[in-house]
Amino acid sequence: MALPLEKYLRVGKLPHIWCPGCGHGIVTQAIIRAIDETGLDTEETVIVSGIGCSSRAPGYMNFDTLHTTHGRAIPFATGIKMANPELNVIVITGDGDAAAIGGNHLIHAARRNIGLTVVCFNNNIYGMTSGQYSPLTPRGSYASTAPYGMFERPFDLCELVKGAGGSFIARSTAYHTRHLTNMIKEALKYEGFSFVDALSQCPTYYGRRNRLRTPLDMLNWLRDRAVPASSWDKMTPEEKDGKFPIGILVNQPSTELTKVYGEVMVKAAAEGGRG
Amino acid sequence: MALPLEKYLRVGKLPHIWCPGCGHGIVTQAIIRAIDETGLDTEETVIVSGIGCSSRAPGYMNFDTLHTTHGRAIPFATGIKMANPELNVIVITGDGDAAAIGGNHLIHAARRNIGLTVVCFNNNIYGMTSGQYSPLTPRGSYASTAPYGMFERPFDLCELVKGAGGSFIARSTAYHTRHLTNMIKEALKYEGFSFVDALSQCPTYYGRRNRLRTPLDMLNWLRDRAVPASSWDKMTPEEKDGKFPIGILVNQPSTELTKVYGEVMVKAAAEGGRG
Amino acid sequence: MRREFRLAGAGGQGLITAAIILAAAAAEHTEYNAVQSQSYGPESRGGSSKADVIIADEEIDYPEVKNPDVLLVMTQEAFDKFAPGVRPGGTIIVDDTYVKDVPPVDANIMRYSISAKAKELGREIVANIVALGLLVGVTGIVPEDATLQSVLARVPKGTEELNEKAFLAGVQAAKEIV
Amino acid sequence: MRREFRLAGAGGQGLITAAIILAAAAAEHTEYNAVQSQSYGPESRGGSSKADVIIADEEIDYPEVKNPDVLLVMTQEAFDKFAPGVRPGGTIIVDDTYVKDVPPVDANIMRYSISAKAKELGREIVANIVALGLLVGVTGIVPEDATLQSVLARVPKGTEELNEKAFLAGVQAAKEIV
Amino acid sequence: MVSDSPYEIAVNEKWCKKCGLCIAFCPKDVLESDGGGPIVKAPSQCIGCLLCEMHCPDFAITVKRRAEK
Amino acid sequence: MVSDSPYEIAVNEKWCKKCGLCIAFCPKDVLESDGGGPIVKAPSQCIGCLLCEMHCPDFAITVKRRAEK
Amino acid sequence: MNGSKPKLLQGNEACVEGAIAAGLKFFAGYPITPSTEIAELCAARLPQVGGKFLQMEDEIASMAAICGASLAGRKSMTATSGPGFSLKQENIGFAVEAEIPCVVVDVQRVGPSTGMPTSAAQGDVMQARWGTHGDHEIVVLSPSSVLEAYTLTVTAFNIAEELRTPVILLMDEMVGHLREKVVLPEKSELVVRDRAKPDLPPGQYKPYADYGDPAKIAPLAAFGEGYKYHVTGLTHGEDGFPTNNPQAGATQIKRINDKITYRKKDLPQAEELFTDDAEVFVFSFGGTARSAKKAVRDARAAGLKAGLIRPVTIWPFLEEPLLKAKAKKPKAVIVPEMNLGQIVRPVKRVIGDTCPVVGLNKLGGQYIEPDEILEAVKEAILRGSAS
Amino acid sequence: MNGSKPKLLQGNEACVEGAIAAGLKFFAGYPITPSTEIAELCAARLPQVGGKFLQMEDEIASMAAICGASLAGRKSMTATSGPGFSLKQENIGFAVEAEIPCVVVDVQRVGPSTGMPTSAAQGDVMQARWGTHGDHEIVVLSPSSVLEAYTLTVTAFNIAEELRTPVILLMDEMVGHLREKVVLPEKSELVVRDRAKPDLPPGQYKPYADYGDPAKIAPLAAFGEGYKYHVTGLTHGEDGFPTNNPQAGATQIKRINDKITYRKKDLPQAEELFTDDAEVFVFSFGGTARSAKKAVRDARAAGLKAGLIRPVTIWPFLEEPLLKAKAKKPKAVIVPEMNLGQIVRPVKRVIGDTCPVVGLNKLGGQYIEPDEILEAVKEAILRGSAS
Numbered sequence A, B: 001m002a003l004p005l006e007k008y009l010r011v012g013k014l015p016h017i018w019c020p021g022c023g024h025g026i027v028t029q030a031i032i033r034a035i036d037e038t039g040l041d042t043e044e045t046v047i048v049s050g051i052g053c054s055s056r057a058p059g060y061m062n063f064d065t066l067h068t069t070h071g072r073a074i075p076f077a078t079g080i081k082m083a084n085p086e087l088n089v090i091v092i093t094g095d096g097d098a099a100a101i102g103g104n105h106l107i108h109a110a111r112r113n114i115g116l117t118v119v120c121f122n123n124n125i126y127g128m129t130s131g132q133y134s135p136l137t138p139r140g141s142y143a144s145t146a147p148y149g150m151f152e153r154p155f156d157l158c159e160l161v162k163g164a165g166g167s168f169i170a171r172s173t174a175y176h177t178r179h180l181t182n183m184i185k186e187a188l189k190y191e192g193f194s195f196v197d198a199l200s201q202c203p204t205y206y207g208r209r210n211r212l213r214t215p216l217d218m219l220n221w222l223r224d225r226a227v228p229a230s231s232w233d234k235m236t237p238e239e240k241d242g243k244f245p246i247g248i249l250v251n252q253p254s255t256e257l258t259k260v261y262g263e264v265m266v267k268a269a270a271e272g273g274r275g
Numbered sequence C, D: 001m002r003r004e005f006r007l008a009g010a011g012g013q014g015l016i017t018a019a020i021i022l023a024a025a026a027a028e029h030t031e032y033n034a035v036q037s038q039s040y041g042p043e044s045r046g047g048s049s050k051a052d053v054i055i056a057d058e059e060i061d062y063p064e065v066k067n068p069d070v071l072l073v074m075t076q077e078a079f080d081k082f083a084p085g086v087r088p089g090g091t092i093i094v095d096d097t098y099v100k101d102v103p104p105v106d107a108n109i110m111r112y113s114i115s116a117k118a119k120e121l122g123r124e125i126v127a128n129i130v131a132l133g134l135l136v137g138v139t140g141i142v143p144e145d146a147t148l149q150s151v152l153a154r155v156p157k158g159t160e161e162l163n164e165k166a167f168l169a170g171v172q173a174a175k176e177i178v
Numbered sequence E, F: 001m002v003s004d005s006p007y008e009i010a011v012n013e014k015w016c017k018k019c020g021l022c023i024a025f026c027p028k029d030v031l032e033s034d035g036g037g038p039i040v041k042a043p044s045q046c047i048g049c050l051l052c053e054m055h056c057p058d059f060a061i062t063v064k065r066r067a068e069k
Numbered sequence G, H: 001m002n003g004s005k006p007k008l009l010q011g012n013e014a015c016v017e018g019a020i021a022a023g024l025k026f027f028a029g030y031p032i033t034p035s036t037e038i039a040e041l042c043a044a045r046l047p048q049v050g051g052k053f054l055q056m057e058d059e060i061a062s063m064a065a066i067c068g069a070s071l072a073g074r075k076s077m078t079a080t081s082g083p084g085f086s087l088k089q090e091n092i093g094f095a096v097e098a099e100i101p102c103v104v105v106d107v108q109r110v111g112p113s114t115g116m117p118t119s120a121a122q123g124d125v126m127q128a129r130w131g132t133h134g135d136h137e138i139v140v141l142s143p144s145s146v147l148e149a150y151t152l153t154v155t156a157f158n159i160a161e162e163l164r165t166p167v168i169l170l171m172d173e174m175v176g177h178l179r180e181k182v183v184l185p186e187k188s189e190l191v192v193r194d195r196a197k198p199d200l201p202p203g204q205y206k207p208y209a210d211y212g213d214p215a216k217i218a219p220l221a222a223f224g225e226g227y228k229y230h231v232t233g234l235t236h237g238e239d240g241f242p243t244n245n246p247q248a249g250a251t252q253i254k255r256i257n258d259k260i261t262y263r264k265k266d267l268p269q270a271e272e273l274f275t276d277d278a279e280v281f282v283f284s285f286g287g288t289a290r291s292a293k294k295a296v297r298d299a300r301a302a303g304l305k306a307g308l309i310r311p312v313t314i315w316p317f318l319e320e321p322l323l324k325a326k327a328k329k330p331k332a333v334i335v336p337e338m339n340l341g342q343i344v345r346p347v348k349r350v351i352g353d354t355c356p357v358v359g360l361n362k363l364g365g366q367y368i369e370p371d372e373i374l375e376a377v378k379e380a381i382l383r384g385s386a387s
């Protein structure tokens, strides 16, 4: 039952750089557990990230790992998957990385249905750069660049990916560790593009500034806002306010991009193509 | 009834560079007509575009006009609106400009609800660079970079903007000129971020390669695929296949960003803020 | 030996294709060197079109045509724009279907109703190949059969027959007007 | 005159704030020049923290501290890392709440249970201000009242009283241990 | 061109690119093709629906009520 | 630590950052706080639910079934 | 903020206060170490003074937004560091081509790529000049102190407005993060240039007029003022509309370059110390120049004839002080920089074969210490005397 | 495609065929004039030869995708022009820092900004060297003919693989769009270097090993081969993991620079024509060098002692042929380029005060004609003789 940590972690690199009580370690563990339970071969699994506290996770994970530029993990991963479709390609990203600077890549990967599993460590703040607001910061929250409270409207990340055509979309939180692990497992099993919005906590920069003084306060805050997807649709707009659904939100199988491209290659070799 | 062309167009710059039968002229005219019917002051209206055949439209329009870099019209326009919220800011963009390279800016503007009206001249192809596929090219269509047929899945642009939180979203086509004009009018009247997916035709690069030999063939193709929004929801998935709804698809008023920021300014001047 | 050709007219008349075929015929079927270039740009969209070819028995260092030895024009606009630049004593082949006004220039003018001929053969779209046949026939710069091979290799499948007819019509016309 | 100070400990102990206040007191309330700098980086996240101050009556061209005249350390790790770098004959102020192992070095060592004192006053979080009082008291580099002004100007609203107590406790302690 | 229709149809030859859309969209066969571009053949039939004008990509055909003039 | 529980709880002191989450999540009060970090106080109460392990951001607490050892 | 009272300010803070003093009304940015404090302070300060702050989705959008705001008539700024500076390059080129006044701050850190985000470097010197495609002059200023972070930001806005061009404030982590005692100039002492307004009516206004004189630059009307003009990144004529005419294109590109080179004399000149009788020159900018200054003072104290040239304007490269130095036939010019050797290149070009030009380079975030420069000075004097 | 049969090929087409011959297996790109034919041909050709093409959402993603594909073991390429080249800069820096082999084609057009998209220029010379932030050497090659577009693409892949670095193929519109007769080399004549594989087992493999010898470069394992190693754009140690140690950082940055400068001798050397006894040298690259060649031939025909140096490797700058020229105490070096003067800068640095270095510059998409260069040669000889 306990995870074989040495198999999945570069234990020599631990302890990690994350702050005490940071949710990113919890989500990382859920990924590893999901990999373990799914039985993915560590030698055929690649982990790719962008830049951010979250994006430091691959450095601790015992796989082929790639820590890229801010926001660009998905197109790097796209190149890997195109080059070698046999590989399991997992992308670890943050809410800033995935939804601010990297938003375009996220929606295009969802559109293309390229076989990546993207897990967004969503702590609704820029942790690495010390607490600026992100496109996921709830309205009214304080951040170092929102000293008068967040005045922009945030995304609903799962709705965004859905609008882009995403075929597998799930959400969970660092509070719901077992559920989170299961969501990631389902995402790993899905052949096309799968997206998991993993709500995480940044006690250092989000919590401190928003009267959530301890990591536990933050996890309870996540718990209190999460509603099972099955109940969500029955709720009134007022009931939904400030809350979010967790669970599998979209699951519509569709042929994965490299599979489709395989057909292009067959056609090309045969007929030549019509320029 | 006929438009006062000299008022809205830089007639000295005509004829324009667009090909015979290009839909972009039709959509441009619809915008002008909508401006005329809405009664916007030409001196307080700014038109901003990116790069593409479509993005050449502002050069012919008698307003303050800004032809920016590829994909970036929306953030330029965002700066204009933030600087001077009194201005009516209209963005003209293409499907490549708005949805390929500029996709991130589109979704963030929708999220922020900044008061721009974005009209996408969507000909589902890159016209300016001679016919490469765009994120809107229908599956199976031919393009210069899809000699074996488009193998990626396209976006539904309106769904994308909706997923991003867009509050006013409409669609029409260059076939439905009166309807298109009305959609743009409604968008202009909407205070926050409004988006119009204006399906246009590129007979030169899309039509020729896809057995739609004349501009009329292309317009009829648009007509045949368009379904009034009111009927759309009643259709089965099979019936929807290859078709798209036209009309106002989303209309949920919400406070515009510069208005919200006005409140921040009042607060800041008064209290100082909590860093 | 270095001879410079310019083919000019409207976008859509297929003159770039004709120029490529001419250069290809020289490059692939003769000992000559050949380069081909053209004007690009949004202005080629519906507007004017210009394609150049240089054929030489030496290295072609500088690949630009300044004063062509031979100019083929298929619109009045193209004539007006490019005729003055022709090398004194050069040749201008004029499609008199569209070029009506031909003031005197220091060049050898040859007229033929290229587009009309193409229409007569079935589709005006092959006017470029008629023109090519005419140009090859008039100048003898590359062998006719080699050029025909290049034509057949580069036109869309299914249109070979029509294009062959067009090319031969051009060659024939050359014989008549020279 | 140029004197260099280093304040080192763990992230969260508030030593950067203390250093800023020290530099501000010198800059804003004396004729001296002052600069302040610190180590940044993910390592400052939960890990160690280091802040430097230089106070001088001349221009401070090069603003880096290499061998501080005065070192304040609030963790064992900080002591181990920075004590060897102190200018021979300099001063090391040690928070013996956390620094237990103090091998001999060529410096004047002063010990005080800074964090324990802060806890006693109400909240350990003001240990940085106790330390500041101690440092100012020990070194006399800036007037105590001016420093207190700077303290009050830079701590969060509502905590002024506690911080004032903390500062004065540090100053008092200095008198006792010097 | 004088006619008994209340509408006046103007074609700007310099801008017209002869795409033929105006002709195709006219519900009343008012227009006739001249190698692609429109010739106003039956002005009296014009009902002022503006379909020609609004489908012209080149701002080259306009329809005005005579009174407007 | 020997106990009659079928579970063995290990804390890696070098990795633990004393966030207290393991303690807070243990439904059986097995763990007690030592300035934030866990002390295994009542190992026999452990039901192997893994809530401590799965909420530890630092991979610092693990729970194994004794047989596994 | 202003007044004769001394303050302890951080370099990044001083930049913001300078910008506000210069009339900054719109900041768009995306956080990145070590420039982030600039965005954070703008978020707090701008709405207090009638300005606006917007955190954009990325650096590309930030650069675009400040161009838009500037065209709408507001003084605008963005700030970033290496990776973000790379992303901004395309739109910096747009601002150059469309002649949009704005200020871009780059607080340098160790590169290439993510490098060492919190460590100091001076590795973007050449990128600031050549980072965007195509030919373009650009004005780049580099402060050495917190006070200068303030004053040069004001200057940057003035140049941007006067020359209708983006101006780069090239800081380094050392200056950006340093807190230092400063006495800010009184508001009344500050020269603040506001944007020239067109004096011609809309019909006659040429936003890109070519007066045939690089000293004369067309004023920029604000959008919404009734001029209804066109702005494009395509090569354009005097009216702002695209042109395909090669001659017109060449003229336009030359004009936007000439307007800058013509004004070299008006840009902030180098600080010189002991250059009159120097035998060895130290040429150094930004944070490193602080070490250089100390080294030169120490050298003088030791009786060595060292002199300092500290360029404040980095680009266009001001040859003048180096030409003066060259004329003195020095024993060496020493160029310490926290990179592999960038500003040393134009120095070599100017000095030619006159004397050795010695690069003193450090990487990995390590400051160049005064003693290292002093050592180089000593060596150069020894070597020079021996030969 | 290969074989002794002559063909008429376009420069852009030749580049694709060269890439395929070199083993290209993945192309990611975003269309932009005048490079688009490269993407179009890759879309048609790659799936025919077991490769893949993907049109990305933008140039940033394209650059990222080819890095990813390269790490997965496939030879990868992207192609673009000015605006897209600006956007790729951040990830080019990543490829430099993470030492990822790949080929980036930039077909230059007139800038800055959107400029004149279909007109030729050579304005990205300095950007190719300095476009990304931080210190980095980079290999840049520039073809002058269609055949060379083919052969240099093969060479670019070989260098990329051997030096584990991105290589820039800097074309210009003139060469990219030119159709020319070529005889492609036989497959058997082509030297194609494949990627070295690690010879150490996973546990011992150091992807960024420092052998203390710039000639030795660690081989790159492909993802999925069991090495389970880490790649980052942060400054890193030999094991690939980030380091904050300044010394280690400095060493790493120097290593990735040294590996390139050390191999200068192995990079494509300049083409020289009549340089033995030349009195005036014309230094010219890319499309413009064709005019230069003609001019030099014409000069010789007129009895004037002109010589041509055509650098094929643009960066790192190969001083050698210029040093040889300098030793001959020439009357002048003439540097024609379709920009405001870029490659002329390092030329001046090398030539120093020996003789005038004369820039001959044209803008707005205008080719520099042979006669203009000839004129400059004549003038230089006259002036040189008079003095």
Ligand SMILES: Cc1ncc(C[n+]2csc(CCOP(=O)(O)OP(=O)(O)O)c2C)c(N)n1
Pocket (backbone or CB within 6 Å): A051, A052, A053, A054, A055, A069, A070, A093, A094, A095, A096, A097, A098, A121, A123, A125, A126, A127, A128, A129, A134, A202, G030, G031, G032, G033, G059, G083, G084, G087, G114
């Ligand atoms: C191009 C670029 N812009 C900005 C940055 C600075 N930066 C690093 S991480 C980060 C945000 C991280 O936020 P998020 O993705 O939410 O991750 P977290 O740290 O919260 O886990 C930013 C803005 C950068 N490294 N590169």
Ligand SMILES: Cc1ncc(C[n+]2csc(CCOP(=O)(O)OP(=O)(O)O)c2C)c(N)n1
Pocket (backbone or CB within 6 Å): B051, B052, B053, B054, B055, B069, B070, B093, B094, B095, B096, B097, B098, B121, B123, B125, B126, B127, B128, B129, B134, B202, H030, H031, H032, H033, H059, H083, H084, H087, H114
């Ligand atoms: C950064 C950048 N990348 C690529 C291009 C080339 N480019 C110009 S327009 C265009 C696509 C235009 O397509 P779309 O937006 O659909 O407009 P259309 O021409 O179809 O109206 C591209 C790729 C560019 N100008 N800048």
Ligand code: SF4
Pocket (backbone or CB within 6 Å): A017, A018, A019, A021, A022, A023, A024, A053, A054, A123, A127, A128, A201, A202, A203, A204, A205, A206, D045
């Ligand atoms: S700053 Fe926030 S996100 Fe980053 S490690 Fe600390 S708690 Fe986690």
Ligand code: SF4
Pocket (backbone or CB within 6 Å): B017, B018, B019, B021, B022, B023, B024, B053, B054, B123, B127, B128, B201, B202, B203, B204, B205, B206, C045
């Ligand atoms: S290429 Fe297509 S989109 Fe562009 S002007 Fe022609 S028809 Fe219109």
Ligand code: SF4
Pocket (backbone or CB within 6 Å): E007, E009, E025, E026, E027, E028, E029, E030, E031, E045, E046, E047, E048, E049, E050, E051, E052, E053, E063
């Ligand atoms: S207005 Fe209507 S009826 Fe009249 S010409 Fe036009 S399309 Fe025909």
Ligand code: SF4
Pocket (backbone or CB within 6 Å): B021, E011, E015, E016, E017, E018, E019, E020, E021, E022, E023, E036, E037, E038, E055, E056, E057, E058, E059, E060, E061
């Ligand atoms: S629609 Fe306009 S451009 Fe087309 S034929 Fe009619 S008038 Fe001419």
Ligand code: SF4
Pocket (backbone or CB within 6 Å): F007, F009, F025, F026, F027, F028, F029, F030, F031, F045, F046, F047, F048, F049, F050, F051, F052, F053, F063
């Ligand atoms: S496994 Fe469950 S019961 Fe046992 S210590 Fe952990 S949380 Fe408590």
Ligand code: SF4
Pocket (backbone or CB within 6 Å): A021, F011, F015, F016, F017, F018, F019, F020, F021, F022, F023, F036, F037, F038, F055, F056, F057, F058, F059, F060, F061
């Ligand atoms: S959850 Fe982990 S890090 Fe936190 S106190 Fe428990 S063992 Fe330590």
Ligand SMILES: [Mg+2]
Pocket (backbone or CB within 6 Å): A052, A094, A095, A096, A121, A122, A123, A124, A125, A126, A127, A134
């Ligand atoms: Mg985050």
Ligand SMILES: [Mg+2]
Pocket (backbone or CB within 6 Å): B052, B094, B095, B096, B121, B122, B123, B124, B125, B126, B127, B134
């Ligand atoms: Mg399009």
